[in-house]
Amino acid sequence: xxxxxxxxxxxxxxxxxxxxxxxxxxxxxxxxxxxxxxxxxxxxxxxxxxxxxxxxxxxxxxxxxxxxxxxxxxxxxxxxxxxxxxxxxxxxxxxxxxxxxxxxxxxxxxxxxxxxxxxxxxxxxxxxxxxxxxxxxxxxxxxxxxxxxxxxxxxxxxxxxxxxxxxxxxxxxxxxxxxxxxxxxxxxxxxxxxxxxxxxxxxxxxxxxxxxxxxxxxxxxxxxxxxxxxxxxxxxxxxxxxxxxxxxxxxxxxxxxxxxxxxxxxxxxxxxxxxxxxxxxxxxxxxxxxxxxxxxxxxxxxxxxxxxxxxxxxxxxxxxxxxxxxxxxxxxxxxxxxxxxxxxxxxxxxxxxxxxxxxxxxxxxxxxxxxxxxxxxxxxxxxxxxxxxxxxxxxxxxxxxxxxxxxxxxxxxxxxxxxxxxxxxxxxxxxxxxxxxxxxxxxxxxxxxxxxxxxxx
Numbered sequence: 001x002x003x004x005x006x007x008x009x010x011x012x013x014x015x016x017x018x019x020x021x022x023x024x025x026x027x028x029x030x031x032x033x034x035x036x037x038x039x040x041x042x043x044x045x046x047x048x049x050x051x052x053x054x055x056x057x058x059x060x061x062x063x064x065x066x067x068x069x070x071x072x073x074x075x076x077x078x079x080x081x082x083x084x085x086x087x088x089x090x091x092x093x094x095x096x097x098x099x100x101x102x103x104x105x106x107x108x109x110x111x112x113x114x115x116x117x118x119x120x121x122x123x124x125x126x127x128x129x130x131x132x133x134x135x136x137x138x139x140x141x142x143x144x145x146x147x148x149x150x151x152x153x154x155x156x157x158x159x160x161x162x163x164x165x166x167x168x169x170x171x172x173x174x175x176x177x178x179x180x181x182x183x184x185x186x187x188x189x190x191x192x193x194x195x196x197x198x199x200x201x202x203x204x205x206x207x208x209x210x211x212x213x214x215x216x217x218x219x220x221x222x223x224x225x226x227x228x229x230x231x232x233x234x235x236x237x238x239x240x241x242x243x244x245x246x247x248x249x250x251x252x253x254x255x256x257x258x259x260x261x262x263x264x265x266x267x268x269x270x271x272x273x274x275x276x277x278x279x280x281x282x283x284x285x286x287x288x289x290x291x292x293x294x295x296x297x298x299x300x301x302x303x304x305x306x307x308x309x310x311x312x313x314x315x316x317x318x319x320x321x322x323x324x325x326x327x328x329x330x331x332x333x334x335x336x337x338x339x340x341x342x343x344x345x346x347x348x349x350x351x352x353x354x355x356x357x358x359x360x361x362x363x364x365x366x367x368x369x370x371x372x373x374x375x376x377x378x379x380x381x382x383x384x385x386x387x388x389x390x391x392x393x394x395x396x397x398x399x400x401x402x403x404x405x406x407x408x409x410x411x412x413x414x415x416x417x418x419x420x421x422x423x424x425x426x427x428x429x430x431x432x433x434x435x436x437x438x439x440x441x442x443x444x445x446x447x448x449x450x451x452x453x454x455x456x457x
Contacts, residue, residue, distance in 0.1 A: 025210075029275055032213030039214065040221025055218035062212025065205045066285035069198055071158045074284060075170045076195040077309040082174030083188055087302045094411065098307050101407045102315050103352050105254070109246050109317040109399075110351040113325030114344055116242050122235035122326060123333025163284070167313050199288040206276060206289065213279045220390045232388045235330050239392045242322040243399040251406050259413035261423055269297040269426030270405045277401035281393045286401050287312040294405045297426050298419035299412045307411070311404035316367070318396030318403075321351040324371040331372065331381030343375050350374050 023031075036055070043051040085091035149168050151157045157165035177184040252263030267274075273290040280286055291308040295301050325347050332339050350371045372379055385392075412418035 025272070025275075028210035029213060029279055032210035032279070033217055036214040036217030037221055040218035043218070043222040052219065052222040055215045055222060058215025059212060059217075059219050060215070062205075062208055062215060063280075063282070065208070066202075066280055066282050067161065069202045069205070070163065070282075070284050071161055071166055072194070073198045073202065073287065074163055074166050074309070074313065075158075076191050076198065077287065077305075078167055078170035078313075079174045079177070080188070080191050080195050081306040081309045082171060083177050083184075083191075084302045084305045086178060088300075088306075091306075094303055094415065095306070095310075097411045097415065098310065098407060101410055102311065105246075105250070105317055105403055105407065106315075106321045106352045107348060108250050109242075109321035109403075110325050110348045112245050112250070113242050113322035114329070114347065116238050116245075117326045117329035120234055120238055121329075121333060122238050123330040125234075163313060202285070202288055205285075206280075209276060209279045216279070216281075216390065232385075235326065235385075236388060236392060238326050239323060240395050242326065243318050243395045246317055246322065247399050247402055251402060254406070254410060259410045259418075261409070261413055261418070261420070265424055265426055266297065266406070266409060268428045269293055269423070270402060271428040273401050273405060274398050278394045278398040281390070281397045283312045283316070283397060283400045283404065286397075290401055290405055293426075294408050296422065297405070297409055298422035299408045300417055300419075303412060303417065304408055307408040308404060311407060315404045315407065316396075316400045318399030319393075320367045322399070323392065323396055324351060324368050327368055327381075327385060328371055328375060328377060331377055331384065332375075334384060335378050335381060337377060339375070346374055347371060 039051060039055060042048065043055065085095070088094060149164050151162065151165040151169065154169065156162065157169065177188060251266070255261050255263040255266050270290075270293050273286055273293045276289050277283065277286045283290075287309060290312065291304055294304045294308055299307075328343075328347055329339065331337075350367075368382055368385070369379055372381060409418065409423075
């Protein structure tokens with residue numbers, strides 16, 4: 001072997017070698033979107049049934065794989081996140097500030113949704129009538145919401161994916177573990193190991209996102225077509241514009257004024273989670289990525305491990321604020337119902353208090369039915385929006401996840417526990433770099449060495 005060949009570093013090609021460049025994850029997602037649109041349009045225009053069915057199956061399998069991890073992931077993430085608060089000084093204050101900022105951003109988001117809806121009149125000129133609506137099989141009510149938090153047994157919430165009930169059981173178990181102290185250490189060690197195992201398995205599913213994108217987008221185009229989208233053009237534009245105003249207007253403003261950090265750096269660091277949320281349409285499915293990028297933005301691991309899982313099940317600016325506000329106005333116009341000031345105040349109230357009903361899963365039907373039932377609007381209006389929901393849900397979920405990363409950054413900055421050096425050096429590195437603990441792993445080690453997170457009194 002020649003000296004030149006022997007001295008070639010591992011992983012590098014010699015001068016005469018050829019190496020296929022690695023495609024960035026974001027580029028894979030974009031390629032999946034483009035291919036999905038093309039295949040969906042082909043299946044619809046040529047009436048290719050097998051292609052449409054294949055796209056449906058590919059997308060459904062991807063979503064099902066995400067949902068498969070949801071129940072145990074939520075349980076162990078919430079349990080571990082609550083017990084991790086023992087490592088944080090003034091944990092109650094941090095939790096309170098987190099909830100306060102959740103409410104503030106939700107109020108801003110719902111206000112934007114209401115203003116856009118009142119200005120654009122999304123239900124006018126669509127050609128849709130009340131007959132086009134269909135009452136959903138399951139509707140959310142306040143009684144169901146309040147009584148549905150407490151499970152009747154410990155098995156059903158996991159088999160039927162009742163996320164609120166899973167959160168309740170995890171919270172009770174976490175608080176009980178805190179009270180037990182050292183006697184609960186074996187259970188906590190097991191819980192942390194199981195959580196790491198689930199997150200590792202979910203990483204494998206996440207890497208399938210480009211393929212899942214082809215199926216999800218392709219089937220939406222093949223099944224609904226551009227004609228249907230045209231009927232909802234104003235409403236669709238309203239949802240995307242409203243989410244964009246919150247995502248690229250309100251959030252940067254809050255980062256610059258409340259947190260006093262560079263907004264561009266936030267989007268650079270949080271981008272892997274935002275783009276995955278857009279594709280997967282699941283806040284809970286994106287939660288491990290959201291937690292990693294939030295840590296990479298300089299938020300202490302002990303606080304992040306509480307704030308992000310909490311946000312993934314309760315913080316929904318897209319699904320629970322902008323969307324129900326616009327949808328309520330849209331449905332009221334279709335059914336020729338006049339809304340008054342008190343109705344708009346009720347929409348804001350439901351958006352802030354009832355957002356946990358969305359539970360971080362794909363779609364926001366429960367939250368919408370909760371809003372409509374509170375306003376006394378016909379639940380058949382939900383059927384008007386189901387066909388267009390997958391296209392709307394992408395932007396809604398991206399906004400949700402951005403907000404779930406935003407609030408911990410704001411709280412950490414205001415409580416002076418944000419690592420500004422880590423924040424300013426955060427990059428939009430692909431998911432492969434996040435997995436394995438390059439950036440986030442280093443932050444985790446640093447956090448463990450520090451022991452507890454100092455929080456000013």
